[in-house]
Amino acid sequence: EPEVTQTPSHQVTQMGQEVILRCVPISNHLYFYWYRQILGQKVEFLVSFYNNEISEKSEIFDDQFSVERPDGSNFTLKIRSTKLEDSAMYFCASPRLSLETQYFGPGTRLLVL
């Protein structure tokens, strides 16, 4: 079965640096989502993206965050100037056969020092 893929699996960066997290959703689906999970906490919604536009974003998704679709298949989440509190697991998710069921990528573990 096709899977959602994410790169890198781990990223260590210095506070204030920019990071770009990448995701390839399932089968060029038009919908995809980014979620964040701080260690030991629940998974939180960041942003949804549909047909090259942001569909919804949470209060976490401030001006430091942006999402793009630089080519036909990849989606990126950019954090412009990372903060210590951005350290978390970042998941992208994509529907497969039906829109209401989201399948998650393996995640990118971001550590900001």
Place this chain on the structure above:
Amino acid sequence: AQTVTQSQPEMSVQEAETVTLSCTYDTSENNYYLFWYKQPPSRQMILVIRQEAYKQQNATENRFSVNFQKAAKSFSLKISDSQLGDTAMYFCAFMKPIQGAQKLVFGQGTRLTINP
């Protein structure tokens, strides 16, 4: 706003036993979707089971089944014949009816340990 509550931070059972994880939610919607996701130590999020609110029949997937009580806004997960590989965090999640892209709202999770 929708909220999801998992009141059991941790649970532990012996292998082969049956265990039930609790989840309650709050919504004013009549139609919606509910999910259980499993997160093993690898931290991958794995879909376990889903339930459509308009369906009265409880969903089942092999050893996993749910008890969906719409009036009580309760959605518990039952794991039968538990296995060591079931050890993981389990998250309950809610989704509003689909009108374009819809986010998942997660509970705090229950850490389940299956002991040999």
